[in-house]
Amino acid sequence: NAGVTQTPKFQVLKTGQSMTLQCAQDMNHEYMSWYRQDPGMGLRLIHYSVGAGITDQGEVPNGYNVSRSTTEDFPLRLLSAAPSQTSVYFCASSSWTGPGSQPQHFGDGTRLSIL
């Protein structure tokens, strides 16, 4: 039972480069989201999706792009990397958060450094 899988685990980029962080889940969850975790800031929501073809912005969306073509995958794209995007990125998924709000399941993160 893989759960939420993130690749790569580590990445170093130069300023201005672009890249895609991959996230896949095998739990048939409708809801998927991306967070970044910075020291002293807690986890902050970047983008989220409630199903294939449906995405929306979170708290800190600037500089990031997402799309969701399948239920399983939710990639995060950095359009032009900046040092301020150095962080640990987490992908999470959950079943439909209706009246009984369901917990999110997290991957183990991608540690990204922008030089």
Added chain:
Amino acid sequence: EDQVTQSPEALRLQEGESSSLNCSYTVSGLRGLFWYRQDPGKGPEFLFTLYSAGEEKEKERLKATLTKKESFLHITAPKPEDSATYLCAVRNAGGTSYGKLTFGQGTILTVHP
């Protein structure tokens, strides 16, 4: 705007020394309060969900409680393997059925043998 504040930032305990972690929150319609455990280099691992004031959940040495303004994570007779960062998060009712999850900064717990 939803806010979650956790205290203390760090807590050092001796093995067997019980204590509590605090999570104070303000949210526009609470849909759920979540506790997670995070080990170094790993993603958050779900522990509990609490939905309404007065609710309590237990798991091994951990017990989570909820009031209208705060939640406590009580740790009874902790062991070194309980050392981790504990995160609290709230989900608001939002304008849709999925809402927004807001996290606190976490409490780093270290249990010495």
